[in-house]
Each structure stands twice: as C-alpha cells, then as structure tokens.
Amino acid sequence: MDQSEASTGSLVGRDEEFVVARRFLRQAAVNGGSLLISGEPGVGKTALLDAVAEAAAEAGTRVLRAAGVEFEADISYSGLNQLLFPLYDAFDELAPAHREALQVALGFGAGQPPDRLLVSNAVLLLLRSMAAAGPLLLIVDDLPWLDRASSAVLGFVARRLVGTSVGFLGASRSHTPSFFEHGGIPALDLQPLRPDAAGELINQRFPELAPAVRRRLLSEARGNPLALLELPTALTGAQRLAAASLPTVLPLPRRLQALFASRVSRLPESCRRLLLLGALDGTGELGVLLAAAGEYDLDDLQPAERDQLVRVHGNTRRFTFRHPLTESAVVEVASSSDLRWAHSALARTLVAHPERRAWHLGEATVGPDEQVATLLEQAAHRILRRGDAVGAVASLTRSAELSPDPIERSRRLGQAAYIGADAGGELVNASQLLDDARRASQGDSLYATAAAVHLLLNGDGDVRTAHRLLVGAIESGNHGYDAEDQSLIDAMLTLLLLCYFSGEPRMWEPFFAALDRLTPEAPELLTVAAGTFGDPARTGQAAVRRLDALVGGMGDEIDPTQIVWIGVASIYLDRLPDCREVDWRVVRLGRDGAAPARRHLGALLHLCFADIHTGRWDEAIELADEGLRLCREHGFRFFMWYFQYVQALLAAARGDADASRALTDRMLSFAAPRRARAAEFLAYHAEGLNDLACGDSESAYETLSLLSPAGTIAPYVPHALWGCLDLVEAALRTNRFTEAAAHAAAIKEANLGALSSRLALLSAAASAYVAPDDQVEDAFEAALMLPDVERWPFDLARVRLAYGERLRRNKATAKSRAQLRAALVAFERLGAQPWVERASKELRATGLVKPRSVTRPAVLTPQEREIAKLAGSGLTNKQIGEKLFLSHRTVGTHLYQIFPKLGITSRAALRDALAALTDAEDGDSQLGQLPDQ
Numbered sequence: 001m002d003q004s005e006a007s008t009g010s011l012v013g014r015d016e017e018f019v020v021a022r023r024f025l026r027q028a029a030v031n032g033g034s035l036l037i038s039g040e041p042g043v044g045k046t047a048l049l050d051a052v053a054e055a056a057a058e059a060g061t062r063v064l065r066a067a068g069v070e071f072e073a074d075i076s077y078s079g080l081n082q083l084l085f086p087l088y089d090a091f092d093e094l095a096p097a098h099r100e101a102l103q104v105a106l107g108f109g110a111g112q113p114p115d116r117l118l119v120s121n122a123v124l125l126l127l128r129s130m131a132a133a134g135p136l137l138l139i140v141d142d143l144p145w146l147d148r149a150s151s152a153v154l155g156f157v158a159r160r161l162v163g164t165s166v167g168f169l170g171a172s173r174s175h176t177p178s179f180f181e182h183g184g185i186p187a188l189d190l191q192p193l194r195p196d197a198a199g200e201l202i203n204q205r206f207p208e209l210a211p212a213v214r215r216r217l218l219s220e221a222r223g224n225p226l227a228l229l230e231l232p233t234a235l236t237g238a239q240r241l242a243a244a245s246l247p248t249v250l251p252l253p254r255r256l257q258a259l260f261a262s263r264v265s266r267l268p269e270s271c272r273r274l275l276l277l278g279a280l281d282g283t284g285e286l287g288v289l290l291a292a293a294g295e296y297d298l299d300d301l302q303p304a305e306r307d308q309l310v311r312v313h314g315n316t317r318r319f320t321f322r323h324p325l326t327e328s329a330v331v332e333v334a335s336s337s338d339l340r341w342a343h344s345a346l347a348r349t350l351v352a353h354p355e356r357r358a359w360h361l362g363e364a365t366v367g368p369d370e371q372v373a374t375l376l377e378q379a380a381h382r383i384l385r386r387g388d389a390v391g392a393v394a395s396l397t398r399s400a401e402l403s404p405d406p407i408e409r410s411r412r413l414g415q416a417a418y419i420g421a422d423a424g425g426e427l428v429n430a431s432q433l434l435d436d437a438r439r440a441s442q443g444d445s446l447y448a449t450a451a452a453v454h455l456l457l458n459g460d461g462d463v464r465t466a467h468r469l470l471v472g473a474i475e476s477g478n479h480g481y482d483a484e485d486q487s488l489i490d491a492m493l494t495l496l497l498l499c500y501f502s503g504e505p506r507m508w509e510p511f512f513a514a515l516d517r518l519t520p521e522a523p524e525l526l527t528v529a530a531g532t533f534g535d536p537a538r539t540g541q542a543a544v545r546r547l548d549a550l551v552g553g554m555g556d557e558i559d560p561t562q563i564v565w566i567g568v569a570s571i572y573l574d575r576l577p578d579c580r581e582v583d584w585r586v587v588r589l590g591r592d593g594a595a596p597a598r599r600h601l602g603a604l605l606h607l608c609f610a611d612i613h614t615g616r617w618d619e620a621i622e623l624a625d626e627g628l629r630l631c632r633e634h635g636f637r638f639f640m641w642y643f644q645y646v647q648a649l650l651a652a653a654r655g656d657a658d659a660s661r662a663l664t665d666r667m668l669s670f671a672a673p674r675r676a677r678a679a680e681f682l683a684y685h686a687e688g689l690n691d692l693a694c695g696d697s698e699s700a701y702e703t704l705s706l707l708s709p710a711g712t713i714a715p716y717v718p719h720a721l722w723g724c725l726d727l728v729e730a731a732l733r734t735n736r737f738t739e740a741a742a743h744a745a746a747i748k749e750a751n752l753g754a755l756s757s758r759l760a761l762l763s764a765a766a767s768a769y770v771a772p773d774d775q776v777e778d779a780f781e782a783a784l785m786l787p788d789v790e791r792w793p794f795d796l797a798r799v800r801l802a803y804g805e806r807l808r809r810n811k812a813t814a815k816s817r818a819q820l821r822a823a824l825v826a827f828e829r830l831g832a833q834p835w836v837e838r839a840s841k842e843l844r845a846t847g848l849v850k851p852r853s854v855t856r857p858a859v860l861t862p863q864e865r866e867i868a869k870l871a872g873s874g875l876t877n878k879q880i881g882e883k884l885f886l887s888h889r890t891v892g893t894h895l896y897q898i899f900p901k902l903g904i905t906s907r908a909a910l911r912d913a914l915a916a917l918t919d920a921e922d923g924d925s926q927l928g929q930l931p932d933q
C-alpha cells in the first residue's frame, strides 16, 4: 500500500484503481494488452492516465501519448500522427509497402492511397519492432474525439497486442459515442470519489472553507473531483467563509458547463481570443497560437493561466487546457465574428498545412469566394487520396457552397454526390473514383444527389453534410421550382427529413425558402407535412384540418410512398392510429417484396408509434423487431434508431431498465458523430421514461430537459411534445415547482391541446398536476372528461395514477381508490410493471389490503384478447393471422401463453373462459368488494 500511495502522487482516493492500473502495466510490459478507462466528465480519467504514465516511465517503459481534440476538424490520421511521430525514424525498419502506407496515411509522403488494413498492420509491426528494445505503452486520452481513421486503426491494434510487450491504455467519457471499437477490451469504470476521499481533496485544496459551505459543496459535487476543485473557485471570499449566503448552485455535472462559460466570460477579450485560437487549432502548439495571434502575445494568456484554466509549458512550447470543458466554453461564448476572426487568423498561419488551412478558411468565409472554394476542393481530393470519402464530401460540399459561379458550384456538388454515393460501398480505387468524379458534371440529377444522401447517412456520413449536399442540389438545379417536377418534390421531402434529423431550427430555413418558391404552389402533402412535422407546437394547429382531410381521403390509397408520407405528417398530431389499415397494407406488400424496403420500414414504424399510444405493445415490439431485421438485411443502418427507440420506450415502460438503457446508449452513440439530434431526442425521451420508471426523478428531469427545457416547447423539436407531461412529472417529483408550473404554462400557451385528443389529455393533465389543492379535483376531472381519452390507455392510466396520488394526499380516500384501481387495471393489461407496482403501493397506502387481487382476471393484453376471441369463435390460427396481419406461428405462440393465463388447456374452453373474464372485470367496478386472495 505504501508504495502505491507514493506513486499516485497528488491523486487522492485512487489507491484501488491504481493497483489495477499497475497490475495492467506489469502484465503489458511482459505480454502486452489493453485497458480502457471510462467515467463521467471530470472524474479523474486524465489524472489517472498521468499518474500511470509517470509510473510506467519510472519502471523503464517508453510512453507514447495522444489525445482526441473536440473542436479539431476530423482530419484523418491526425491522432495517429500525434501518437507515432516520436517513432518516425523507425519507419525505415518497416518493409517498403508498410512504410509507404504509414507515411502516406500520416501525411509524410505521397503515393498510392493506403488501405486501412495495411496501415493497421504497419502500425502493429512498427510497435512490435520498437518493443524489442523495451516495453512500450500507448496512452490515448479522450478517444471519442479522435479522428475516425485513427480510431479505426487503434481499435484494430489494441485488440492484437497480447503476446507483445506493448500496452494500450485509453480513456473516454462514459456514454460518449466514439468511432473506437472497444468491444472485447477490458474496461475500468472510474467511479466518483468516496465521501472520505472527497472530503480530503477539498480539505487539501480549500482548507479555509467554512464547515457549512464545505458540506454543501461536498453534497453538490457528489464525489466528482473536477466539481470539487472547480465549484469553490466560483465563490466569493465571503461566501467561502459562509459570511455571505451561497447561490442556489445547480446540480452536477451538466451544470458545470455553465460554470466554465462564466469563468471564460470574465477573462479580458485579448485572453479569450487567444484561448479561442487555441481551442480551434487544437494542436496545443504555442508557435501556431502566437503566429496567429497578431497583436496579442503570451502575456495576454496570463489571466487564464492565473485562473488555472490553461497550463503553458515553456520548455516544450506547448500549452494545454486544464479541462476540455474550458475548451467547449471558450468556443461557446465566442461570437460568430470572433469565430470567423480566429479561423481566418489560423488559416493565415497554417500555410504549410493545406488541409487544416482550407478547413479554417471554409469556416471563416461568409459569402461566395472562389479562391477558398478552390482550396477546399483541392483539400477534398487530398483527403480522398487518403481514403476518407466522407471527409472529402464534407470538404467538397462546403466548397460548392462558397462557389460564386453556378456552373462550378454544380460541378463540385456533382463530384460530392458521386463520391458520397460511392462512400456507402467499399472504396476500392480512390484514384479511379476521383477521375469519375471529375467527369461527373452539372450537379447530377436531383435523384443522384438524393441517392448519395441516403448512402452517406447509412454509411459514416453526418446529417449536416447530407443536408448541405441536398440543399446545394436543390438550389442549383434547373427545375425552375416547378411544383409538378416530381424529382424536385421528392428531393424536398427528403430534405424535410434531413431537417428533422438535424434537430436544428436554422437547418429548416433553406427548406422553407424553397417551399415558398414552388410554383404555382406547393403540393398539399408537402405543405401539410412542413407544418406538422417541423415545429408542430407552433405551426401544427393551422394544418390540423388539412391533415385530417388527407388522412380521411386515404381509404383506397395504394401508393406506398403517398401512404408513408401522409404517415410522416400524422406522427406528431397523433393521427397514426387512423392510418393503421393503410399502413398494414404497405407492410403486407413489403413482406411480399412488392413494396420498396424503405416504405415497408416507414409503415412498420408508423404502426409501432400508433401501437405504443393505443396500447398494442406486444404488436409494437414484434413490428420493431421486424423493422430492425429489415434495416440489417437492407443496409439501412441509419433507420435503426427509430426501432431501437420503440424497443427502449417499451422496455422502460415494462420495467426492463437495463435493456432500455442499453438501447438508448446505442442510439446516442450512433447519433452524436452523425449529428442526428433527432435520434438523440428520441433517446432522451425513452431514457427519461426509464428514469421515471426506476424512480430516479432527478436523472429523468435532467434528461427530459435536454429534449425541451422546462418553460419552453423547444422549437423544431417535435418530440418535445411526447415528453412534455413526463417533464412536468419529473419536475414535481424533484420539488421543482416553479419549473413544473412553467412547463405546464408553456404547454397551455402553445395550445398543444388543439393538436390531438392525446395532446389535449396531456395538456389538461399538466395543468392539473400543478394546480393548487383547492382546484386540483376540477382540473383532473376536466382532463378525464375530454373526448377520446380512452384511446390512449397508458397516458390515461398515468393521469389517473397522478390524480389518485393527489386525492390520497388530500385524504379523499374513496375517490382516490377509484382512480388508482382504474390505473392499476390498465397498467396490468399493458404489462407496465413499474407503474403496476406504483399504483399497487398507492392503493395499499389508501388502506386497501392486497390491491392486486382486484385486477387478477385482467391478465390478457389487448392483442391476446383479440386473438382469444377469434380463436374462441372457431377461426384457425391461419385465419386469425390473416385477420390480424400476424404469422400463424405468432398466433400459436400467443395462444400458448393465453391458455395458462385463463387456466384452460384447450381451444374449446376459450369461449367460456372469456365470458367469465368479462364478468369478473365488470365486477371490478364494485370497488373494494372483491375478495382478496
């Protein structure tokens, strides 16, 4: 113990972790191996890496380090370059093919575009040969921010080190998406410090704190070292001594971000500008910083150094941010003109680095500029030669965007579309591709661009690039905005989806601009969908009647495309249950191979959504499985998150918290690098519900606020509508009465209730949740009296539960029981276990013993009941299957589960058992009179 304590240096409370790390070091030095450290922001991953690096060096291991940088452009292999640069001289020891691949990849030489596998093998061989001279340790911090190419290579290498004397130690924030494939690598999950260690750390650094302040900080920081060290610095001297009262500090760690922003804002402008240069450059080279800084110099950095935000290492001519959150904050607080200033200063400085320079120029330029466009195009070709098609498309589309000449613009877009379309497949021969791309001219057709968009999305491309590409193609097309031009309308519909995926209001601007220009006028469907799918809280109401007309007129519709698009327009106005029949038509066509897979997917998803809200949960789960299978079979990777959401939401609702969490984690890691914020929003909703189900209302509140902050319905985040009541509930459960009331008011203000009967229920309930005691009954009764509330069983049952809880607290026991019982019956039918338990507990608290018995007969789900009824009436499994659009095998499985639930063993007994069941349920209404058993 003594020894490890000595070696953890200034680390507090990390003895156990350090023992694990040292064991890893010893093993890696003789037999290789990898270890990943994960943990929340500021928990001490980097600090632990530092301590390990020091221990390794002391033990005679050579240490190579690199770290991902959040704001750097995704320049391929920049991370690997950082890591392997010190070994440059040893490249000569590699066989020529490997040497050349490595040199080209790392930007030291020109040549054939290197194959990623060749680069990976070259790295592995290089490391092995270096390790002959003594053990080697690679340390890579902040893996999620490492460029894609380096991540892939290091993921490959890290899994093949056993048997060498090379170790790989990586660190990443938990639940942060990354391109680094970590499956199979042992992980060390760094937990917050234990209370005694947290106390010790705060005593060491801030001995002067008054006991009350110390207690408060310890409780707010929850063992997070960063918070422990940072929070006191935001207090005034008087506050630290408890002579002045403490501000209402917000919970951690998400709130830390704001703290960093305020510390940055306090710095003098010259200092902030230097920091901005540093953050955007991302290399930490003081030379670059000072060269770009113009009138500013090192002295201007001093306030940040004094404030412990950055560290300047004079001897190595480098500077580092003490924490990545500072970097985020620096960029966050910068104005757009500051950003442009910094990018152009860096572009002027980085003449020797054409790619980085082009990227900075692209970001610094506002209007059309042929010179910058040319540089970006050249950079794109260089990037492509390194084998990074996605990066090349990004650079080319920015180049097109800045092109003053429309012909040049469409030529560049054509190239981007062409390369993008190919990026979905294997990139066999980059130079061939380049030649073809050069020949592709005139912007290609809109269809080719739309195809490229889909390929990009289903590959590694991001939504913003796809959006840029399609906007470019629409704006430079020679369609004259003719509303009859089907390729234009299709492209507009695809653009509508991209805008939605992006989750960013400003992405909608070009869509609406193009919509306005359509002549003689935009097709009805497009206009309606724009109103209901973009920002329904603000524009949905105006489209309600027109949407109803579209949905109502769909009876004989057979065109899958039309059906699915009307479905898209229906989602947030809860009209999907009215589309079930036509959606099933598309699904059957799809199953027969007679409808395109994408339409089949769309219809499946719409059925899932309808099923979730109308309580057909078993069917939703089956259909989501079918959707995921289809995505896999047809390579529609991008659409998987839809179905994962369905599964995550229902797993949460049914109490399978782990499964739900695993699915939302997967959605989030997919979404972030692709900037698909819509997928994040869906994940937040499911995660929030999961937290509520687990009773973790604090997390629920934090997560649901990311979907839409309390007090506003986030613009262009239609999914905010689906989480609105959950947020009010989470706020109330965490005693945030002001926030709850603010959100209920926002819901009312936005008149969400006018959009659908479901939203009417949710909005009325939101008002009831926050109503004062003397109005609460009227408010809840008003909500329950609304038309069609029975269509939405889960929502309704939750409102009843909340009502029952309030009534019980107000001592209206009999009324409370009635609500709670009705809620319990509904939850049991749905299989919503966490809520079954909550309702049962509440019922017990009203003094009812064994409340569950009242619902004993109600064991069948709605779908099971339907199947049982049909089977009881004499239909075969096949006939039932055809009626309900299920396979006969599925019907069989259901019956197999239904028989024991009803206590019967044959079909013949079904009819009687069902009749008995109905009688028993009728008896439910005689409250409290059923015998317990």
Ligand SMILES: Nc1ncnc2c1ncn2[C@@H]1O[C@H](COP(=O)(O)OP(=O)(O)OP(=O)(O)O)[C@@H](O)[C@H]1O
Binding pocket: 010, 011, 012, 013, 014, 039, 040, 041, 042, 043, 044, 045, 046, 047, 048, 172, 173, 201, 225, 226, 229, 322, 323, 324, 325
């Ligand atoms: N056990 C510890 N004892 C003392 N100081 C610590 C300890 N752990 C972390 N710190 C300090 O807390 C701050 C945050 O730690 P660190 O930067 O290592 O967090 P991190 O997990 O790498 O965060 P991020 O995810 O943001 O990279 C640093 O100033 C670090 O020196």
Ligand SMILES: [Mg+2]
Binding pocket: 045, 046, 047, 141, 142
């Ligand atoms: Mg770190």
